[in-house]
Amino acid sequence: xxxxxxxxxxxxxxxxxxxxxxxxxxxxxxxxxxxxxxxxxxxxxxxxxxxxxxxxxxxxxxxxxxxxxxxxxxxxxxxxxxxxxxxxxxxxxxxxxxxxxxxxxxxxxxxxxxxxxxxxxxxxxxxxxxxxxxxxxxxxxxxxxxxxxxxxxxxxxxxxxxxxxxxxxxxxxxxxxxxxxxxxxxxxxxxxxxxxxxxxxxxxxxxxxxxxxxxxxxxxxxxxxxxxxxxxxxxxxxxxxxxxxxxxxxxxxxxxxxxxxxxxxxxxxxxxxxxxxxxxxxxxxxxxxxxxxxxxxxxxxxxxxxxxxxxxxxxxxxxxxxxxxxxxxxxxxxxxxxxxxxxxxxxxxxxxxxxxxxxxxxxxxxxxxxxxxxxxxxxxxxxxxxxxxxxxxxxxxxxxxxxxxxxxxxxxxxxxxxxxxxxxxxxxxxxxxxxxxxxxxxxxxxxxxxxxxxxxxxxxxxxxxxxxxxxxxxxxxxxxxxxxxxxxxxxxxxxxxxxxxxxxxxxxxxxxxxxxxxxxxxxxxxxxxxxxxxxxxxxxxxxxxxxxxxxxxxxxxxxxxxxxxxxxxxxxxxx
Numbered sequence: 001x002x003x004x005x006x007x008x009x010x011x012x013x014x015x016x017x018x019x020x021x022x023x024x025x026x027x028x029x030x031x032x033x034x035x036x037x038x039x040x041x042x043x044x045x046x047x048x049x050x051x052x053x054x055x056x057x058x059x060x061x062x063x064x065x066x067x068x069x070x071x072x073x074x075x076x077x078x079x080x081x082x083x084x085x086x087x088x089x090x091x092x093x094x095x096x097x098x099x100x101x102x103x104x105x106x107x108x109x110x111x112x113x114x115x116x117x118x119x120x121x122x123x124x125x126x127x128x129x130x131x132x133x134x135x136x137x138x139x140x141x142x143x144x145x146x147x148x149x150x151x152x153x154x155x156x157x158x159x160x161x162x163x164x165x166x167x168x169x170x171x172x173x174x175x176x177x178x179x180x181x182x183x184x185x186x187x188x189x190x191x192x193x194x195x196x197x198x199x200x201x202x203x204x205x206x207x208x209x210x211x212x213x214x215x216x217x218x219x220x221x222x223x224x225x226x227x228x229x230x231x232x233x234x235x236x237x238x239x240x241x242x243x244x245x246x247x248x249x250x251x252x253x254x255x256x257x258x259x260x261x262x263x264x265x266x267x268x269x270x271x272x273x274x275x276x277x278x279x280x281x282x283x284x285x286x287x288x289x290x291x292x293x294x295x296x297x298x299x300x301x302x303x304x305x306x307x308x309x310x311x312x313x314x315x316x317x318x319x320x321x322x323x324x325x326x327x328x329x330x331x332x333x334x335x336x337x338x339x340x341x342x343x344x345x346x347x348x349x350x351x352x353x354x355x356x357x358x359x360x361x362x363x364x365x366x367x368x369x370x371x372x373x374x375x376x377x378x379x380x381x382x383x384x385x386x387x388x389x390x391x392x393x394x395x396x397x398x399x400x401x402x403x404x405x406x407x408x409x410x411x412x413x414x415x416x417x418x419x420x421x422x423x424x425x426x427x428x429x430x431x432x433x434x435x436x437x438x439x440x441x442x443x444x445x446x447x448x449x450x451x452x453x454x455x456x457x458x459x460x461x462x463x464x465x466x467x468x469x470x471x472x473x474x475x476x477x478x479x480x481x482x483x484x485x486x487x488x489x490x491x492x493x494x495x496x497x498x499x500x501x502x503x504x505x506x507x508x509x510x511x512x513x514x515x516x517x518x519x520x521x522x523x524x525x526x527x528x529x530x531x532x533x534x535x536x537x538x539x540x541x542x543x544x545x546x547x548x549x550x551x552x553x554x555x556x557x558x559x560x561x562x563x564x565x566x567x568x569x570x571x572x573x574x575x
Contacts, residue, residue, distance in 0.1 A: 001020070001022050001068070001069050001468055001469060001499035002020050002066050002067070002068055002127075002469055002499060002501070003019065003020065003067045003068065003069050003093065004017065004018065004019050004020070004066070004067045005017075005018045005020065005041075005042075005064075005065070005066050005067075006018075006063070006064075006065040006066075007038075007041050007062075007063070007064050007065075008062065008063040008064075009055060009056040009059035009060075009061065009062045009063065010037070010040075010041055010044075010054060010055075010056060010062040010063070010064060010100075011034075011037045011040065011053075011054055011056060011062075011530075012034055012037060012056065012521070012528055012529060012530040013034070013037060013038075013041070013056065013529070013530045013532075014056065014529045014530075014531075016530075016531070016532045018517065018532060018534070019534075020499065020501065020515065021499075021514045021515035022499055022514075023492070023495040023496070023499070023500065023514035023515070024491055024492050024495035024500045024502065024512055024513055024514045024515075025499070025500065025501045025502070025513070025514065025515045025516075025517065026502055026504060026509065026510045026512070026513035026515070026516045026517070027501065027502065027503045027504070027517045027518075027519060027532075028503075028504060028505065028510055028516070028517075028518055028519070028543055028547065029518055029519030029520060030520075030521075031505075032521070033519045033520055033521045033530070034519050034520075034521050034530030035474075035503050035519045036473075037530055038503070038519060038530075038532065039130070039471070039473045039503060040054075041064045042066075042128070042130065042471055042501075043130065044064050044098050044100075045064055045066050045096050045098060045120070045124055045128070046121070046124045046125075046128055046130060047117060047118075047120045047121030047124055047125075049117070050098070050100045050104070050106050051100075051104060052100070052101075052102060052103060052104035054100050055100055055101065055102045059102065060101065060102055061099050061100060061101045061102060062099070062100040063097065063098070063099050064097070064098045065095060065096065065097040065098075066095070066096050066097075067093050067094070067095050068093070068094045068095075068096065068127050068469075069091075069092055069093050069094075070092060070094055070126070070127060070468065071092040072466075072468075073126050073127075076126065077094065077123060077126070080119060080122050080123055081110065081113075081115065081119060081123070083113075089111060094110060094111060094123075095109070095110065095111050095112070096109075096110055096120065096123070096124065096127075097109045097110075097112075098120070108120050110123065126466075126467070127467070127468060127469055128467065128469045128470075128471060129465075129467040129469070129470050129471065130471040130473065131454060131470065131471065131472045131473065139428070139441065139450070139453065139454045139457065140441060140442040140450070141442070142425075142426075142427045142428070142440065142441075142442065145398070145426045145427055145428050145441075146371075146421055146424065146425075146426035148378075148428075148457055148461065149371055149374060149375055149378060149398060149400075149426050150371070150421075151461055151464050151465065152374055152377075152378045152460065152461060152464070153370050153371060153373075153374035154464070155367060155370050155371075158363065158366060158367060158370070159367065159421065159422070161363065162360070162363045162364060162367060162421075162422060163420050163421075165356055165359050165360055165363060166360060166418065166419075166420050167420070168356055169353060169356040169357060169360060172349055172352050172353045172356060173353060175349055176346060176349035176350065176353065179342060179345050179346050179349060180346060182342065183339075183342040183343075183346065186335075186338060186339070186342065187339075190336070190339070193332055193335060193336055194336065196317075196328075196332055197329065197332040197333065197336060199313075200313070200325060200328070200329040200332070201329065203309065203310070203313060203325075205310075205322055205325055205326050205329065206322065207321075207322050207323045207326060208322075209306075209310065209322060210307065210310055210311075210321075210322060213303050213306060213307050213310075214307075216299075216303055217300065217303050217304070217307075220299065220300045220303070233282075233283060233286050244279075245276075245279070245280055245283070248272075248276045248279065249276070251272070252269070252272055252273060252276060255268060255269045255272055256269060310322065313325055357409045357410070360409055360418060361409055361410060361411045363422075364409070364411065364416075364418060364422045364423045365411055365412070365423075367421075367422040367423075367424065368400065368402065368422060368423055368424050371400045371422075371424055371426065372400050375398035375399075375400050375426070376398075378398060378460065379396050379397050379398050381456075381460050382396040382453065382456045382457060382460065383395055383396045385455075385456035385459060385460070385490070386452060386453065386456055388486055389452045389455070389456065389483055389486045389487060389490070390452075390479070390482065390483035390486065391432065391449065391452060393432065393433050393434055394430060394431065394432045394433075394449075395430070395431045395438075396428070396429075396430050396453065396456075397428075397429045397430070397431070397438055398426060398427070398428055398429070399426070399427045399429060400424050400425075400426055401424065401425050401427075402414075402416045402417070402423045402424060402425070403416065403417040403423075403425060404416060404417070405417035408423075409423075411423065427440060427441075428440070428441040428453075429441065430444060430449075430453065432444070432449060441453065452479070452483075452487065455487060455490045455491065455494070456490070458470065458490075458494050459490045459493050459494055462493070462494045462496070462497045462498065463497055465497075465498065467498070468498060468499060469498065469499045469500075469501070470494065470498050470499070470500050470501070471500075471501045471502075472491070472500065472501070472502040472503065472504075473503050474503050474504060474505065477505075479506070480506065480508075481508070482508075484506045484507075484508035484509055485508040485509075485511075485564075485567065485568075485571075487506075487508075487509060488506070488508050488509035488510075488511060488512040488568065489512065489568070489571045489572070489575065491509065491512060492512040492568070492571075492572055492575075493575060495514065505547065506547070507544045507545075507547035507548045507561065507564055508564060510540075510543065510544050510547060511544055511561075511564040511565045511567070511568040512568045512571075512572070513540065515534065516534070516535040516539075516540040516543065517532055517533065517534055517535065518532070518533050518535055518539070518543055519531070519532050520532075520533070540565075541558065541561050541562065541565065542558070542561070544561035544564055544565065545557035545558045545560065545561040548560050548561060548564075
């Protein structure tokens with residue numbers, strides 16, 4: 001509930017401090033007295049945009065501040081504000097403040113912490129529901145009708161579970177579309193990738209092939225040099241002038257003699273024999289190998305062609321070496337194998353979606369049955385209350401319909417359009433006179449009729465409506481007499497489970513006030529100021545008399561006011 005409302009330098013209000021009661025708070029005042037300014041201030045706390053014209057002339061800034069007691073919303077408020085538990089007020093009082101400077105700039109605070117306009121809107125939606133005439137009533141917008149019906153039917157848990165599955169289906173569709181798009185993009189380049197893979201496979205790549213080609217070409221280009229160097233080695237080791245191998249044999253004989261004299265040279269002898277043998281073998285092998293080498297122009301041409309082919313591939317694929325080409329070939333193999341992976345993944349998503357849609361069909365069908373069942377009950381109850389409120393020929397009807405759609409979900413052999421609330425479109429209809437067709441609620445011209453429908457719904461839904469503060473801005477316009485008294489009784493009935501602020505011009509409604517506030521305007525030729533005062537019991541009586549009799553209050557008007565107040569108390573006692 002709103003415990004206190006403070007307004008300073010807002011339009012024509014100099015400074016106002018109001019403390020509201022928990023029940024029915026009535027606000028009255030003459031036409032043009034400034035009641036709309038008070039509602040405008042509350043609208044600012046509901047998140048409406050402001051302008052510099054809202055700052056009272058001559059003031060630096062306007063301030064609108066409400067202290068709201070809301071223990072049940074603590075966790076949700078902390079979540080919306082992204083605050084930790086330490087930010088929660090100990091007394092569960094939340095202060096909403098909006099400041100509008102003379103330049104048009106605004107600052108918004110909750111418990112003295114700056115917040116955004118969107119955060120203010122989200123939070124004020126938890127606290128307040130403002131019902132004005134046509135443009136302010138949620139009831140006039142058919143897209144809201146389903147929420148009233150669901151609240152009456154008490155299917156919140158089932159609806160939340162349906163939304164969870166519905167969102168899961170949307171996510172599954174998004175993933176399937178992503179896979180299909182990726183698959184389409186892949187298929188566009190599949191031919192290119194396949195050509196590249198075939199080309200690289202035909203190349204029979206080996207990591208060190210270019211080095212081997214270079215070595216063999218070097219050998220082919222230097223055959224004569226190899227012959228010459230091989231002959232030189234043989235000549236050096238076997239020349240007649242200084243035959244190295246013969247000298248080594250003689251040296252070996254000397255080592256053998258040393259070994260006979262002293263066995264410690266045996267190891268040296270063995271090493272020498274092995275070395276001589278190796279040198280002898282090298283001499284023979286080098287001579288033979290170099291002698292066998294022949295220049296092969298055909299082989300050289302093949303090597304150069306192969307080298308050119310490999311260099312072309314390296315340049316084409318922008319790789320530094322054959323290992324990079326081989327890695328790219330292997331990557332192509334992996335990428336091309338994704339064709340089957342995409343098919344498998346997309347098939348899995350379709351299976352998931354089918355399962356989710358089957359669950360949506362079942363849960364959505366349950367919601368439709370419950371809505372249809374409770375639509376009849378709510379229609380009957382509203383019709384009864386409308387009759388009590390003087391609309392004895394009116395019949396209220398709630399249509400629950402589904403829309404076929406080829407892209408929808410199959411339910412009992414019919415493909416239906418689905419939304420986050422199910423398959424149903426709910427609309428409130430009314431027939432105010434016999435013989436007339438039922439019309440959508442937003443097509444009714446009479447503000448009084450709309451008001452009574454809205455009050456009927458609110459009185460029925462009062463126990464389940466979570467919004468703690470309901471604000472009514474002259475919703476009783478267009479009615480009078482006995483009907484006005486019934487409307488006042490309904491407002492009082494709703495105020496038992498909600499704090500109600502109601503701006504009215506009807507004495508029959510004001511008679512039900514738990515707290516009565518009077519808006520008045522005063523000033524001179526240069527300044528005009530709006531004031532708001534809480535009325536005591538006697539002034540409450542006098543104000544009702546003024547509403548009945550005009551500017552000059554007669555004794556008869558006072559007696560009529562007493563009668564209205566007495567009647568209101570009797571009605572409240574009976575209900």
